[in-house]
Amino acid sequence: MQLTASRWSALRERIFGLLSALDPPLLAITFVLLSLATLVMASATADFSFRFDAHLVNLAVALGVMLVVAQIPPLRLMQLALPFYVVGVVLLIGVELFGETSKGAQRWLNIGFTRIQPSEMLKISVPLMLAWYFHRHEAQLRLRDFLVALVILLIPVGLIFHQPDLGTAILVLAAGVFVIFFAGLSWKLIIPVLAIGVVGIATLAVEGDAMCAEGVEWPGFKAYQRQRVCTLLDPTSDPRGSGFHIIQSSIAIGSGGVFGKGWKEGTQTHLEFVPERHTDFIFAVMAEEFGLLGAVVLLLIYMAMIGRGLMIAARSPLLFGRLLAGAISLSCFTYAFVNMGMVTGVLPVVGVPLPFVSYGGTALVTLCIGLGLLMSIEAHRRRRRER
Amino acid sequence: MTDLNSPELQLVRFRRRVYFAGALVLVCFALLFSRFFWLQVVRHDYYATRAEDNRIALLPVTPNRGLIIDRKGEVLARNYSAYTLEIQPSRVADLETTIDELAQLVNIEARDRKRFRKLMDESRNFDSLPIRTRLTDEEVARFIAQRYRFPGVEVRARLFRQYPNTELASHVLGYMGRINRRDAERIEEAGVADNYRGTDHIGKSGLELSYESDLHGVTGFEQVEVTAAGRAVRVLSRTPPQNGNNLRLTLDAGLQRVVEQAFGERRGALVAIEPSSGGVLALVSKPTFDPNLFVDGIDSANWEALNTSADHPLLNRAIYSAYPPGSTFKPFMALGALTAGKRTPQFAIADPGHFDFGGHRFRDDKVGGHGSVDMHKSIVVSCNTYYYRLAADWGIDGIAGFMAQMGLGSRTGIDIEGEATGVLPSPEWKKKRFKKPEQQKWYAGETISVGIGQGYNAYTMLQLAHAVSILAADGVVYKPHLVKQVENVRTGAVREIEPQPTRRVNLKPEHIAVIKQAMEDVNKAGTGARAFAGAPYVAAGKTGTAQAFSLRGAQYRGGKLAEKLRDHALFIAYAPADDPKIALAVIVENAGFGAQSAAPIARQVFDYYLLGNTPAGPAPEDADATDSE
Incomplete structure (x- = not known):
């Protein structure tokens, strides 16, 4: 009996130890977000409930992964950064050479027993690698280091862009850029790039008609990528094709009004007008059924999550932790912003899921790894203070 | 140099960047909010109407055509229901290929193709035109199983006119035919175009022509909820059709x-x-x-x-x-x-x-x-x-x-x-x-x-x-x-x-x-x-x-x-x-x-x-x- 009791207490100690690595505020925010997501998912998958069951399994797996990752101390993570990065790039080259093509893009690699999508892994390993690289050269960061970082970043981004997978390429690029930004890239370099971006978007908005005229080709872009941008500028130009997505999701969101049509009452959703309604366009479902109110709640939840992540970054004693936490937080922001932007018709349709809400096991696991990393960084700070 | 990279200063500079990032997040989310507000508040009425338009379709319910009966009650013209395989040419990219592929599922002969081409020449282009009529149950089943391959092609149950005595009194009864451009213009001029939505045959001669307005009946309407693919999900309201009047003839x-x-x-x-x-x-x-x-x-x-x-x-x-x-x-x-x-x-x-x-x-x-x-x-x-x-x-x-x-x-x-x-x-x-x-x-x-x-x-x-x-x-x-x-x-x-x-x-x-x-x-x-x-x-x-x-x-x-x-x-x-x-x-x-x-x-x-x-x-x-x- 006594033995059992001590065993019990040991086990409790053990579990408590595991859970102590978790950050309560971040965990709470995540639970609120995932509950809301599950509610929306139940509606979006009403006509094919097996997807909903799969979604629940994905949730359990992803939360388990988060719990495990949170246990890994940052120092161990730094050791893993280089191997992970190298393996990731090798796999990408493998995709380039032997990959399987699906829907016009070469993204999958068959490794015998299953197919994997290496580009997903790079979303984590690129910021990990860059954070580790800057951390190693912490004492004397020079321009040369930024150039090396750029090369580290552009190799996987280039490979992913070439698959082609514009959405993932943008997300990996963004994650890397955020690390470089937090590492202290000179404002003199940041401001011109921002300026070019703003000018570019403005040009597109003004000269869009001419640039989207029949037969005009954009150097460096595939036809479907050009099409996405052009459709965004004028969805009615292709109401049956790609414009259909934007028009129908705008109708879904707009018809939701302030309070929404009610859970499972969205006509656009349930009459199959909203395309990809349980994956990339799930925000349209949410905004149709819960209205502006629901959309604002979602924005606030994301802001809380990003804010908590940035707070963890700002408090981390390690440069590695700061850079990684900052990049992960802003990556989460990028996911959310790009997805909601495309679904509401202000950004081109690139395949970016709504973080923690869209259906898809891989993306959910990746995001939860990110959360696990944030928690690991925060736990490391707490333990250091306790010591 | 060392001064610049001192941990304290580094931390200060890092936090400044975090604030900048936070500000960027706020600005971007504010942009998103303004977009939500635009769609969901300012333009709500517009999109709500669009959503309703999407959702609801008004479908005509065609009335049964009246019977023609002789003075003693013998039926001279009646209707029978049959499955037809119909193509909507405007929704089909390559008509010939589609018909070739359909021919592998149902029997389509050269005369069916010729008739179809003739119908196309005579018809309004948004019509759904039959490539085959009177499909057997087996043919219907074969097509239904492969239906996903043929957007714009459908099997419909339709009522057809039948003259059970074949040639008897053919000049009195006249005959029916598909509504062609001339008929359509006449219908338009008579102001009964609404009543002919969903009808594709009309009396061309004899009593079928002269008593057309009696025989045709009044088309009903169904308000149905449809999916994006046009599939009717449920009926919201229904105005039943009024079947056409029967003609009892003096003819023996x-x-x-x-x-x-x-x-x-x-x-x-x-x-x-x-x-x-x-x-x-x-x-x-x-x-x-x-x-x-x-x-x-x-x-x-x-x-x-x-x-x-x-x-x-x-x-x-x-x-x-x-x-x-x-x-x-x-x-x-x-x-x-x-x-x-x-x-x-x-x-x-x-x-x-x-x-x-x-x-x-x-x-x-x-x-x-x-x-x-x-x-x-x-x-x-x-x-x-x-x-x-x-x-x-x-x-x-x-x-x-x-x-x-x-x-x-x-x-x-x-x-x-x-x-x-x-x-x-x-x-x-x-x-x-x-x-x-x-x-x-x-x-x-x-x-x-x-x-x-x-x-x-x-x-x-x-x-x-x-x-x-x-x-x-x-x-x-x-x-x-x-x-x-x-x-x-x-x-x-x-x-x-x-x-x-x-x-x-x-x-x-x-x-x-x-x-x-x-x-x-x-x-x-x-x-x-x-x-x-x-x-x-x-x-x-x-x-x-x-x-x-x-x-x-x-x-x-x-x-x-x-x-x-x-x-x-x-x-x-x-x-x-x-x-x-x-x-x-x-x-x-x-x-x-x-x-x-x-x-x-x-x-x-x-x-x-x-x-x-x-x-x-x-x-x-x-x-x-x-x-x-």
């Missing part, structure tokens, strides 16, 4: 059948009318055609055959072809002469076998003449000389005036389309008809030919039967009609087409009696006697022969002329003589004498209608019939 299908059979392979027309109402009992034009061929779009081979046939089966001879009445004109001449006071029944001529007028000799059929001929005898033996003289004495204006009262030379107003006017010759008519002054002049000699029903005289069998009916009814004129009742299927309300006498020809009973007696004697002792030998009822009649080709006085040898140039055989009759139940006019084209081939048909008609005797086969030709008409 049994009689019609007897007549069509009686003609055999011969060409011609017969119209039988009930004198007490004007109801048409039979209206036959031979040869007939099968209106079922038109129902799902006639294929080009059949269309070609119907149109190029020398027998012109699509032509409704009974109401559209005008023939010289020949000697069947004589009773009306006699009646007119009595009424106008130009002859008395007793007035007799000595017939030498010819009549000389203006240096021209008009011959009688009987060489040497009929001797002394009064009015009664002139009809019974069909003496031409009597009528040559009468015409000369009476004059064309008098003749034309009386015949107009008998309804000859004008449309009767029967309730199907396509009636011809015919020709009632008169100086006025000639002036209108011809352009050159020398052609416009009326010659007195022309009046003489008119007197025996030749010359410019040309009337439809309907007009002739109508005139006989007026005589049988002692001068009361009823408008001929085919439809007796229009029945509303839903309410059971019946709209009667009342037999209303439209007018009365001013005739004296004693005059009528003379003519009627003479016509009875035609069938007892005259030209119709052989055909009516042994009949248990008394039938009045008059035979006639109409020249299809002018012989200019030469002797007529029927057998030696090419068939198409031979004379037409006519017969007019009514029975029973004392209380006429049926009046008719019949023509057999290029058949020679009326007594020979037309009168036996009339005999079969009366035997059936009055006695219920169904004949075993086509009416016999009486080869020994006298040529004296």
Whole structure:
């Protein structure tokens, strides 16, 4: 009996130890977000409930992964950064050479027993690698280091862009850029790039008609990528094709009004007008059924999550932790912003899921790894203070 | 350098960047919020309307077309439901490939393809057009399993018109066809376009055409919720269609059948009318055609055959072809002469076998003449000389005036389309008809030919039967009609087409009696006697022969002329003589004498209608019939 009791207490100690690595505020925010997501998912998958069951399994797996990752101390993570990065790039080259093509893009690699999508892994390993690289050269960061970082970043981004997978390429690029930004890239370099971006978007908005005229080709872009941008500028130009997505999701969101049509009452959703309604366009479902109110709640939840992540970054004693936490937080922001932007018709349709809400096991696991990393960084700070 | 990279300073600079990042997040989320606000608050009404438009579709529910039933309840036109495979050309990128692929699932023959192409030429381009009709259950199942491969192709259950008696009364019933551009324009002009949403067939001729608005019914509407793919999910509201009205005809299908059979392979027309109402009992034009061929779009081979046939089966001879009445004109001449006071029944001529007028000799059929001929005898033996003289004495204006009262030379107003006017010759008519002054002049000699029903005289069998009916009814004129009742299927309300006498020809009973007696004697002792030998009822009649080709006085040898140039055989009759139940006019084209081939048909008609005797086969030709008409 006594033995059992001590065993019990040991086990409790053990579990408590595991859970102590978790950050309560971040965990709470995540639970609120995932509950809301599950509610929306139940509606979006009403006509094919097996997807909903799969979604629940994905949730359990992803939360388990988060719990495990949170246990890994940052120092161990730094050791893993280089191997992970190298393996990731090798796999990408493998995709380039032997990959399987699906829907016009070469993204999958068959490794015998299953197919994997290496580009997903790079979303984590690129910021990990860059954070580790800057951390190693912490004492004397020079321009040369930024150039090396750029090369580290552009190799996987280039490979992913070439698959082609514009959405993932943008997300990996963004994650890397955020690390470089937090590492202290000179404002003199940041401001011109921002300026070019703003000018570019403005040009597109003004000269869009001419640039989207029949037969005009954009150097460096595939036809479907050009099409996405052009459709965004004028969805009615292709109401049956790609414009259909934007028009129908705008109708879904707009018809939701302030309070929404009610859970499972969205006509656009349930009459199959909203395309990809349980994956990339799930925000349209949410905004149709819960209205502006629901959309604002979602924005606030994301802001809380990003804010908590940035707070963890700002408090981390390690440069590695700061850079990684900052990049992960802003990556989460990028996911959310790009997805909601495309679904509401202000950004081109690139395949970016709504973080923690869209259906898809891989993306959910990746995001939860990110959360696990944030928690690991925060736990490391707490333990250091306790010591 | 070390100063710049001191941990404290680094941390400060890092936090500054975190604040910047936070600000960026806030700005971007504010942008998103403004976008949400724009869509969900400012433009909410617009998008809400768009969503409703997406959601709700107004689908027409087509009414069942009314049935056509004969006077005894036999169904002549009905509907049946069948599966059709339909293609919406506007939604199909490569039509040929699609049809080729469909041909692997269902049997599509070359004629189906041809018909489909013809339909495409004639149709509104957003229509859904059948590539195959009457699919078997197996074909339906095969297609449904592969349906996802064929956007824009669908299997539909549709109601089709069916004429169970195939060729019976085809010229009366008419036929249905797909709505073509011309029909669509007509529908648009009539302001009934809404009622034709969802309908793709329309009456093209006969009763199907003239009673289209009754037969069609009122289209209902269903408000349905549809998916993006156009699949109806549930019905929100429904305005049921009102099925088309049934037509009950005055026509007797049994009689019609007897007549069509009686003609055999011969060409011609017969119209039988009930004198007490004007109801048409039979209206036959031979040869007939099968209106079922038109129902799902006639294929080009059949269309070609119907149109190029020398027998012109699509032509409704009974109401559209005008023939010289020949000697069947004589009773009306006699009646007119009595009424106008130009002859008395007793007035007799000595017939030498010819009549000389203006240096021209008009011959009688009987060489040497009929001797002394009064009015009664002139009809019974069909003496031409009597009528040559009468015409000369009476004059064309008098003749034309009386015949107009008998309804000859004008449309009767029967309730199907396509009636011809015919020709009632008169100086006025000639002036209108011809352009050159020398052609416009009326010659007195022309009046003489008119007197025996030749010359410019040309009337439809309907007009002739109508005139006989007026005589049988002692001068009361009823408008001929085919439809007796229009029945509303839903309410059971019946709209009667009342037999209303439209007018009365001013005739004296004693005059009528003379003519009627003479016509009875035609069938007892005259030209119709052989055909009516042994009949248990008394039938009045008059035979006639109409020249299809002018012989200019030469002797007529029927057998030696090419068939198409031979004379037409006519017969007019009514029975029973004392209380006429049926009046008719019949023509057999290029058949020679009326007594020979037309009168036996009339005999079969009366035997059936009055006695219920169904004949075993086509009416016999009486080869020994006298040529004296």
